Amino acid sequence: MKEESSERESSTNADSKSDISKGSFWLTRIVFTRSLGFIYFVAFLVALQQNKELLGRDGLLPVPLYLSRLRQHFQVPGIATTTSDAFNAAPTLLWWITEENLDVVLDVIATAGLGLSAVLVLLGAGNALVFATLWVLYHSLVNVGQRWYSFGWESQLLETGFLAIFMCPLLSLRQFPTHSPTPWAVIWGYRWLIFRIMLGAVSLALNN
Numbered sequence: 001m002k003e004e005s006s007e008r009e010s011s012t013n014a015d016s017k018s019d020i021s022k023g024s025f026w027l028t029r030i031v032f033t034r035s036l037g038f039i040y041f042v043a044f045l046v047a048l049q050q051n052k053e054l055l056g057r058d059g060l061l062p063v064p065l066y067l068s069r070l071r072q073h074f075q076v077p078g079i080a081t082t083t084s085d086a087f088n089a090a091p092t093l094l095w096w097i098t099e100e101n102l103d104v105v106l107d108v109i110a111t112a113g114l115g116l117s118a119v120l121v122l123l124g125a126g127n128a129l130v131f132a133t134l135w136v137l138y139h140s141l142v143n144v145g146q147r148w149y150s151f152g153w154e155s156q157l158l159e160t161g162f163l164a165i166f167m168c169p170l171l172s173l174r175q176f177p178t179h180s181p182t183p184w185a186v187i188w189g190y191r192w193l194i195f196r197i198m199l200g201a202v203s204l205a206l207n208n
Contacts, residue, residue, distance in 0.1 A: 025182040029167065030124040030175050036164055037120025039157060040134050044113030047141055051110060054148050055141075056103045063144045064099045066090075092140040106141075113137045125175040131165045156197065163189045 055063045067090070074085045087095055097105045116134050120126045139158055142149045169180040 025187065026176060029182050033126050033164075033168070034121050034124050036160060037117045037126070040117035040138070040161070041114060041121060043138060043157060044110045044117060048107060048110035048114065050148075051106045051141065052103045055144060055146075056106060057099055061146045061148065063094055063102060066144055066146060067095065090143045092143045093136070094140060094144055109137050109140060119173075123173055123175070125173050125177075126164070126168050127173055128165050128168055128170045130173075131161060131168065135161045135165060152200075156193075159193055160190070163193070 052059060054060055057064065067086075070086050070089055074089065093109070094102070094105065113134060116130050116137075119130065135158065138154075138161065142154050142158060145154070163186050167182055167186045169177045172180065
């Protein structure tokens with residue numbers, strides 16, 4: 001019996017070691033998850049501090065005014081377009097929020113983003129559900145952010161966060177989930193993203 005138990009322990013240890021083998025990107029994923037969580041945390045912290053003043057009901061560029069202009073833009077003479085047309089132009093959860101509740105919802109989105117991103121930083125692990133929720137929340141802000149969210153790093157964060165949805169397991173929050181290595185498609189997706197960022201920086205430097 002002792003020999004059988006020792007053999008089982010050795011086999012499980014061997015399996016765990018094989019899961020964390022060279023080229024599996026386990027440790028890289030932990031560092032990357034914490035780094036991306038920190039960036040999300042900063043982004044949502046800025047949103048919590050500034051969005052009501054910038055995009056709120058009495059903000060400099062109010063979201064209700066922006067959405068109403070989108071509705072007017074997608075009007076066909078005599079026929080009102082469906083809500084899907086306007087939603088496709090600016091996908092955001094704020095389409096279904098009344099003007100009276102806008103400021104509260106902006107704070108709720110930012111606070112929820114802060115909480116989920118803090119989980120990533122503390123655990124050093126995430127799952128597809130957490131990353132997808134963060135992406136939807138931040139995407140909802142960027143699409144109505146107008147000039148305040150028109151800088152390049154917002155789109156880069158969204159693309160990075162979208163790839164991260166497929167980087168981790170669906171539900172597990174373990175740093176070393178069993179049989180869930182980082183997919184190579186995601187790795188090459190990030191390499192392509194880095195290449196485009198560097199190429200854009202070089203072209204910008206040459207143009208200046």
